[in-house]
Amino acid sequence: MSASPDLTPPDTARVSTGVLRITAPNPGPGTLHGTNTYLVEEDEGVVVIDPGPESDEHLSRILQLSSRPIIRIVLTHGHPDHCTLAPALAASTGSPIWGYAPSLASFPLDQVLGDGETIGTLKAIYTPGHSPDHLCLAHRDGVLFTGDLVMGWSSTVVSPPNGRMADYFRSLERLLTRNDTLYLPGHGPLVTNPRERTGELLARRMRREAEIIAQSSTPVTIATLLESYYSHIPPSLSGAARRTIHAHLLKLDEEKRVMTTDGGETWVAVQSTQA
Numbered sequence: 702m703s704a705s706p707d708l709t710p711p712d713t714a715r716v717s718t719g720v721l722r723i724t725a726p727n728p729g730p731g732t733l734h735g736t737n738t739y740l741v742e743e744d745e746g747v748v749v750i751d752p753g754p755e756s757d758e759h760l761s762r763i764l765q766l767s768s769r770p771i772i773r774i775v776l777t778h779g780h781p782d783h784c785t786l787a788p789a790l791a792a793s794t795g796s797p798i799w800g801y802a803p804s805l806a807s808f809p810l811d812q813v814l815g816d817g818e819t820i821g822t823l824k825a826i827y828t829p830g831h832s833p834d835h836l837c838l839a840h841r842d843g844v845l846f847t848g849d850l851v852m853g854w855s856s857t858v859v860s861p862p863n864g865r866m867a868d869y870f871r872s873l874e875r876l877l878t879r880n881d882t883l884y885l886p887g888h889g890p891l892v893t894n895p896r897e898r899t900g901e902l903l904a905r906r907m908r909r910e911a912e913i914i915a916q917s918s919t920p921v922t923i924a925t926l927l928e929s930y931y932s933h934i935p936p937s938l939s940g941a942a943r944r945t946i947h948a949h950l951l952k953l954d955e956e957k958r959v960m961t962t963d964g965g966e967t968w969v970a971v972q973s974t975q976a
């Protein structure tokens with residue numbers, strides 16, 4: 702989370718071979734400039750990754766800027782800022798909507814994309830954590846569309862119950878086993894140092910986890926943890942920050958390293974009984 706991001710929308714840009722990025726007009730503290738929609742050229746036509754939020758203006762730009770007919774819509778995940786435009790885009794192009802199932806989207810998918818499955822030049826990498834239906838999409842030349850899993854400008858909100866910190870750790874670890882050279886995220890600029898950035902995000906979460914365990918050697922409230930870690934952020938982001946701390950606590954609770962004393966606000970570290 703960043704304190705005062707620059708929300709000037711970037712120009713539409715060709716960000717890798719055969720990939721055009723268009724940023725939707727939904728800037729804000731959780732979306733930076735807005736949602737990135739990617740137009741990917743395939744042999745048979747154009748694939749739209751993450752059409753974005755409902756917006757007539759954004760719909761016209763996608764249609765205008767597609768060099769050839771749109772043949773498919775693929776969702777990185779079903780959060781509204783990434784996908785609510787999909788039904789309108791599907792209706793105006795006749796293209797099917799693909800994504801991971803079950804999906805958080807408020808409309809049905811036409812086709813399911815499972816882990817490791819390939820459609821055209823894109824291969825689905827199942828990466829839950831930010832959401833349970835999250836896919837990264839591997840493209841040619843070491844390019845990976847990372848959705849909201851890894852972004853350059855901000856860490857990811859992990860908001861229970863749909864967001865799960867244990868899954869988020871595993872998904873970051875999974876990306877570290879790959880050799881991608883460029884990340885194209887769902888918000889913000891492209892990431893040119895993928896391994897370094899992913900390693901940094903994972904290290905940050907591990908550090909935070911260690912801090913939480915240390916601080917809960919005596920009972921501590923989520924409000925106190927929030928004040929310790931996030932006193933610098935604007936009020937509009939404090940709900941997301943609180944939910945991310947809660948996600949950490951739920952992971953540690955599952956691992957029997959902390960427990961709550963009052964149903965979820967106050968937490969204390971579980972003393973190891975092993976010698």
Ligand SMILES: [Zn+2]
Pocket residue numbers: 778780831832849
């Ligand atoms: Zn999201």
